[in-house]
Every structure is written in C-alpha cells, then in structure tokens.
Amino acid sequence: MQGKPGKVALMVAWSVEAGFYVAAIAISLLAGALVMAAAGVTPWEAYELMWQGAAGGANSLKETLVKATPLLFAGLSYSFAYRCGLFNIGAEGQIYVGALTGTMAALLLPPMPFWVHLPLALLCSFLGGALWAGIAGALKIGRGASEIINTIMLNYIAIFLISYMVTGPLMDAAGSLPQTAKLPASAILPQLGGSRLHVGFFVAIGTAIVLYWLLERTTWGFQLRSAGLNRRAAEGMGMPVKRNLLLAMMVSGALAGLGGYVEIAGVQHRLMQNFSPGFGYDGIAVALLGNTHPLGNIVSALLFGGMRAGANSMQRVTGASTSLVYVIQAIMIIVMLVNKYWLGGFKKRIREALIRRVERSDSSSGSTQLNWNE
C-alpha cells in the first residue's frame, strides 16, 4: 500500500503529459491547415498528399527515411549539447564543415579499398565537426564567450568557407558549376536495392542508440548529465566539469559533422553550395519534439522527415510550396514551448483533479483500478 499513491500520481502525470503532447501536435497541424487555407491550398487535400508522399508506399517510406537522416543527426547534436547544459545552435555550420572534411578525405586521398576509404571519410567528417564546435567550446571555457552567439557566427563562416572551397580549390575541373567532382565509389554510402535509401539512415539510428548508451549508461555520460543539471554540485563532487563541457561541445559538433558527410555521401554524391536547407536549425525542432532524448529524436526526426518527403509530393501536385513544412514546424515548436513553460499550473490542476477522482473511486469501490496490480 505504501507505494501506491506515488504510482497513481506518476501514471496520472504521465498520461496528462502525453495528452497535452498529442494535443500540441494536433493544434500545430490545425494551425498549419489554416495557413494552407489562407494560401489557397485545400488543407485536407494537402495533408492527404503529404501522407501519401510520406507513408503511402514503400518508396514514400524510403524517401521519409532519407529525409529523416540529416535531421536525426542534427537533432542528436543539439540534444547532446543540451543535456550537458550547452546550447549548440551551430549544427548547420558543423554539418557544412563535416561535409567539407569528409569530402576532402574522399577526393584527395589516394585510391584505396571501400572498407578503408569510407570509414576514413566518415571519421574525417566527425573530426571536422568536432573541431568547428570546439572553437566555440574553447571560447566558452577559456574566455567566457557565449556559445550561443559564437556557434551562430560559425554557421555563416562555415557556409562561406564551403562556398569558397567549391568555387575555388575544390571546384570540379570538368564542369562550371560551383560544386566538387563526384565522390569516388569507394567513399559513397551504399544504396539499398537501387533506391535512394542509403546506409546512412542506419548509421544515424545506430548513432542515436550509441548516444543513448553513452549518456545514460556510461560513467562519462553520467558526469555530463550531472554537469548539465547542476554544474556546481558536479564540481563539488570532484568531476572535471570544464574539460567535460569542451568535450561535450566537440561531440555535439562531431555528430552534426558526421550528418553532413552522410548527406553528401548518401544523397548528393558531391559537395555543393547550400546543400543543407537548414538541417542544423531543423535539428533544434527535432530535439525539442524528441524531448532531447536520443531515442525520442528518432521519432521526431521521422515525423519531420515524413513531412519533408510529403511536402515534396504535395508541391508536385498542388504547387503549394514545400515551405509550408517550415510553417508547421515553427508552429509546432511554439506550441510545444507554450505547453512546456506556460501550462504548468493548468496541468497541475488537471493532475490533482484526476488523482482525487482516482482516489475517490479507489476508496468507494475497494480499489478496483489497481487490484490487478497487486
């Protein structure tokens, strides 16, 4: 009997939270529908087309997975930093730098077998992203400069750097477009059965699982989470907080960098300007919706990837811009944040009312609800 009220409270709290979560998504879709209507698109038709494009068949599903891949990497990048108490708004730049260093490894290294070349290129992208984020991390630790501002600045520096590289030193000698030469086959992520779906998606899922394990199961992840939640206590317990924060920032950047090269090696097969339509920023939304939990990120990345894939087919049919997805995504972030920050008191009242009801029926009917539980 001791633990029962706690369990009921936990269950009620959980279901209220879940209810609001679903409501938030529904409200966002509804608001998206209003925007569609205002833009002259029939919402019902548009959503149906989006569903078709995202999950209406094997090819649509594969496209969803392709679109979800970079989003997942970016989401993981933001989530990881966030869990360690850092704000990495720089996934966009880290994606570009990771793509650049990966591509350089792919193009500039002497020919070698697939099983050496591809991992090497992936490693280079990993390191590239880590170094790029490490700049902001080092400035934070060493000079106390805001990592928020610095990562934003580094985004644009990276974009222009890549723009320079693909119009200058790395430009495809055979063409006139601002892009590199095609990657050698040994540095490309294999595609599955001739479809656009590439191994990168599974790399992303694997990364999410590894990250989950790293954060929740390892001693290092334990230190990072402690520092993220209460830096002072972590220092007091004798953990090397500063070093950990720098490393956390670098891992966060590395994840984004890896995502950058996976997108190049899986989809584009060459580095070009503006290949990322803001994956890095979308990552923040993915992370937020996934509650900054590595596995939650998988779900939200699939949701956003599906919306992207669906939006493409919607655009083909109705002519409405794929940018509708940005609008829905933005509204979703806003609604989720309002849910998280503003409705606390309201939710508490609902929770208490529900618990009272459960308890009342508990005492009157001899605890029917929980009998099976004991």
Next chain:
Amino acid sequence: MDVATWSSYLASALRLAAPLLLAGLGVLFMSRSGILNIGMEGMMLIGALAGVVGASYSGNAWGGLATACLAGACLGALFGFLVITTGADQVIIGTAVNLLGLGLTTVFGRSLLGMGTETVKVDSFPIIRIPLLADIPLIGPALFEQNALTYMALLLVPAAGMLLYKANWGLAVRAVGENPLATDTLGVKVHRVRYACCLLGGVLAGAAGSALSLGILNQFTENMVAGRGFIALSAVIFGRWTPSGTMFASLLFGGAEAMQLRFHWVHVPYQFMLMLPYVLTMAALAWFSGRTKQPAATGIPYKSAANRNG
C-alpha cells in the same frame, strides 16, 4: 580608381548598411532590456514581404513601410508573449521565428506576388538629393543622394541614443536588462518595458525588411534577407550594445558587402569579405570578455515579485 567609382562605392555601402542599421537598432533595444533576439532574420523576412505587398496594394513605398512596420509589430508582440509571458527559451523561440518567417514568406510570397519571372515589382523609396551638400565631391553624392529610409535609419541613431541615455524610459530599459528584480523593487513594470522593447524591435525589423525589399531590390525574393538578421545581431555585439557602435559596425559590414559587389579586382575571394562580420564579432566577443559585457539579464525570463509567490 577614379572619384566616381569611390563615390558610388560609398553610396552603395551606405545603402547596404541601412537595413543592417535598422535591424541592429531593433536588436539593440531588445538586447538592452535583456532579450536575446535570434529571430531577427525571420522578422526581417516578414517585413520585406509585407513591405512589397503593402506597396503594391497602396501604390507607394510609404504604404509598404507602414505595412512592414505593422507586421513587424505583430511579430514582436508574439515574440514578446512567448519569451516574456510564457518565459520560454529565447534561443529556441528565436529559431522558431526564423523558421516561421522563412516558411510564411515563401508560401505567401508565391500566392500573393506570383512566382518566378512574373514577380511583382513595386515603387521603391524615393531618392532624396540634399541640395548643396550633395555637390561636395566624393562624399556628396555618396552621403546625400540616398533614399529616404537610409536617412531615416541614420537619424534613428541619435534618436535611439537620446531615448536610451537621456530619457527616463531608456534608463528603465537599461536597468531591466541588467537586473530586473532590482528594477522591479523600484517600481518599474518590468514586463511592460520588455514588451515595449519587443514591439519596438519588431517595428524596426519590419522597417529593416522593407529597406531591403523596397530600398535595395524593389521586389521580394525568397530568403532575400540572407543572413542579414544575424549580421545585425553581430553589429550590436561588435558595437558593444550602443547605438553609435551599432551604426559603425553596420557601416563597416555594409562596406564589406559593397566591396564584394563592386570591386571584383580585389584579390580576396568574395566569401572572405562576407565572413568578415562574423569573424570580427567572434574576435570581439573573445576580446571583450571581462570588460564590456552583454546586459547581465540577457536570456533569463523574469517572474515578477507578485508571481513568484504562486
């Protein structure tokens, strides 16, 4: 290089600096009241579109400016509600506003103004030539043959300075940005001050957007702000959170952009010119550390004394 080229370079530097300056002043007011506005990019985009739509319906650029400012104010109010009243994370809200701006302007840009080649072109702000001054060689044509909004942007700098440093309200703004609790104990309504700054920031963002779409390009194109919202943020930081500093930074960054457009003979790849604002800002941030700091309460939501009880 002849005088005419230099003169036209200066003129275009100033013209390109105007939207940065307007947006920068918007960021500045919000920043001084303790609100980090990462969403300036999206706000400017909406301002740019609203400017063109307003101008095409009303038939003149001033109608466009008014529409842009109004749209900006609405967005500022929304931003204010989210970061002040709900106390949501300012960084994430800023990102959402950017996304919203990009999405809404792309969707409605197409449905309101048409796509591709048939984009609506509108009248731009009239160019005002100030007699006598404009006849000064070199700087005359550069500084005194600008469009009205550019003059306005420049005149707003002393106005913002007066407001921030010489008015009671400005003192309240600066105090709120440094220590909202202390300011509250002195009887200033913290949330009201912050809302006012958000509205002002929104209006200036709208004006900055229309300075781009009506002052420079005379049309709306997708994602036309292209990072200028973030450059404006940089200008504020590089200008050490003061109006005049923001102006000099805007002029410097505008000059770098004009250099990239004008002087192809410069043997620096243009991308490096475009990087300049961001690199300088990072250097400045690292350099300032321990001296000039951003307003102390930046990014922290404030719960008023009465609310804290509950």
Next chain:
Amino acid sequence: MTHTKIREDTTSANAPILETRNLVKRFGSFMANDHLNLTIRTGEIHAILGENGAGKSTLMNMLAGLLEPDEGEISYRGKPVRFRSPRHAMEAGIGMVHQHFMLIPALTVAENVMIGLKNGRGPWFRHAKACADIRRLSESFGLDVDPSAKVGELSVGQQQRVEIVKTLYRGADFIILDEPTAVLTPPETEELFRVLRALREQGKTIVFISHKLNEVESLCDRVSVLRSGKLVASAPMKSTDAAELARLMVGRDIVPPAPRPVPAKSEPVLEVRELSLRRNNAALLQRVCLAVGEGEIVGIAGVDGNGQRELCEAIMGLSADSAMEGEIRIRGSVVPRPKPKTMTELGVGYIPEDRQQDGLVLPMSIGENLILKQFRSKRFNRLFTLKRSRIREAAEAAVREFKIKTPTADHPAGKLSGGNQQKVILARELMQRPKVLIAMQPTRGMDVGAAEYVHRRLLEERERGCGILLVSTELEEVFALSDRIAVIYKGRIAETVDRAEANVDTIGLRMAGL
C-alpha cells in the same frame, strides 16, 4: 551623549508606526513566520535578531512588499495595509536595503537612484539635476556619496550608502536594513551606525536585522528576537543584555545529553593548522587550528556567517577563488592542494550546507545521486559502463536503511522533502565509510523525527571510528553530539574545550564575541 538623550525621549513617548497581527507565512508545509505580533515605534532603531532560517528575512520581505502574507494583518500608521509589490510599500514610505544589494553596477549612482522616477517635466532624465538633488539630500543626512560615479566602481560600504539614498530619495520614513553589516569592514560599520543615528534624529524609523549581538547592543533602542518563525521576545535594549539575547536566539533549554564514553586520545584523523583564507582582501579565516580524533565529534558552534562555510569549503578544496595559507592533514599526512576528488579519495565525506545547490543533482534519481562520488568505483562501473542493477540495489538499500520516504527507489531527488533529501546525501557520504566526515548544518529545516535520525546516524559513525567535524548554529545540537566544542567568531577559533567542561552560557557569550 546627545544620542542617549534623544534615545530616552523618543522610545518612551512614541506611538507605534507599524504593527503586525498574527502574521503567518508558509512555504509548503514549512512555517516560516508563525503568528507574529510585532510592534515597531516611530523614530526608533529596532533590531530583529535571530539565526539564519529564523524567519527574519521572510518577515521583512512581507513588510517591503516582496512577499504576501498567508494570514494576519500588517497595519502601518494605524491603517491596515496590503502591499502587492515593492512599489506599493515604497509609496507608503517603507524602503528596504537588501542584504544582496539591488544595484546595477553598470549604471551611475544617480541613475540607480532615479530608476522608475521622473525628475522634472517631460520624459527626459536630467543627470546633472539628479546629481545635484542627490548630493543635497545625502549631505543633509551626512551620507558621503558621489552621484556621478559608476556603482560598479564603488566600495561595498559606498554601495550600501547608495541603497540608503535610494530609499530616502523616494521619501521613505521607515527603512529596513537586512544584515547591513555582514559585508562591511569595522570602520565602514562605524560609519553606517553614524548615518543610522543621524537618520533617527531626523525622525526616521529603522529596522535593523542582524545576528551580531554587540552591534545590536550598541546601536538599537528596542530588540525583538525570532526563533523558528516565532517571536520569542521583544523588549527595550536597556532592559536586556547580549548574554540574555544570545540565549534567546539559540534556545534556552538545553537538555544535558546522556554521558558517553570519552574516546581514547588518538592520532587526529583531520588536522587543520594555521589555516587562513582571504578573498578580495577580506580575511575570511584567520589562523584556524583544529584537530578531530578518531571516533570523535568536534562541534563548531557559532553564529551564521562567521566563517563556518569557508572553513568547510577550504577543507574540501572548494575555495579555489581564495588565497589559502596553512596546512590540512588527513590521518597525519599533509594534503598539498585540497581538491574535492582527492579529499573524497582520502576518505573525507562532506554534508554541505546548501543541500539542493551543492549536495544533490535534483532531477536525477536517488540512485544516481548516491553514486555521484563513487561512479568510478568497481562496484558501480565496469569498462566505463554503469552497473545499473547495482545502482538500483544501492538505492533500494539506502531507502530501506535510511527510511527515505519515497514512492519508488528511482524517484528524482528533487521531488523528495528536505529531510529525505538530506538522508540521500547522508546515505551517499556514509556509503563510502568515511574516515572523516564534515557535516554542515546537518539537520537545518528538518522535522524533529528526521533530525533525531540524523543525530543517531552521526553517533553511530562516531562509534565506528569516524572523526566528525560538526558545524551547527544550533547550540543544542552541538551540545548533544559533540565530544569537544569550539566557537568560531569572525573567522577565528579561540580554543576547543571538552564538552564536560563547556558551559552553555560561556559558549553563548563567545558566540556573541564577548
């Protein structure tokens, strides 16, 4: 002598300016102010005396409009008032100088004073005029401030004067000062007292919150003592003295504890030699010497803020920002540079004063909080991976053993009550079987049952052979647990006496610096 004369004239004759009737403030189930009936008279300097946590600040925050009472009434100048914000209190004429100054370092003195006010017509702020006004006002009260200086460049004493000017400029007749001398040097304190006396001569009423008895004695006309949220005494200063006030503050009735076997003299497990600590030119600790033997509890008595926290943090290696001299020895060998990790490895356990900020990671589970110091040990870690079942077992064992009230063993620590949070910390520190335990305020804010449990556990650790340094502001607790007792006053420890020889009255006097 003129002061004394005025003092006699005013205190006897003046009418009450502020009264509280059955004032109650609760934080959750904690009664911070328990039906307070306080009377403050016009033109007096009224001291509110009490330990940290006695409810002084809560009371003052209600008077100044920062908190609203749950029950009861405040009447000011004969009329009931209800302040919904500091602004309302200020408009009524009540100003407060907070312990942590409400100043903005980046602005000038004049700007700090003028925030939220108008000077002159129109929306403009006239700095020169404000400076002139402030100079005139401050000179009339003998306050020396430079209105055009930046606050961040002023000394602490000057900043405090700015705070006083702020309240005066707003026309306050009733000024509350929360622990105003805590941050001041002795000459600055003298200067403050001169100003406060000058203010009284001009008819202002002053409430002076403190726990420094000698200051209260030399400055105040009346004194009220709070203890555990209750008003235990309110009397004219003339009719009482520091010794009596000390007893009122810490509790009069100390039950002599049952005699315990005196531990055999042994090598000290913890030894502090000539420890001095300076931060920003302020001496926090001065040549402190201490020794704690095996199986011995040494109690440090003292009024809050006399260096206890600094002493414990210095031993634990948590005061990296301060200049430290002296020696810390654990079981005979010197620790050259104390750091939290090395101290833990040497077998030093630590119960910090602020359990939520320093002792726990609140959103983490009980189990995770238990292993914050031991996650590297073989027991919980294999190849950098946490052994989750072991952590869960440890949590369940701790819940059972320490009787932690929680729905499940993996409940977040932040959702437990204060007493149960403390038990989690205790469980973590004792799990390592420490040779030395530093316990700061181990039962503050806990109910009687939980406090008794903590006491019993500490005594059990003593039996086991652990040397315990107990820091407490509750004299009762110090007497109940300690084998030897020392008093810390202004960062100094004079001598350590055996409990059998210690006398409550003399210890109380030492705590007051007498």
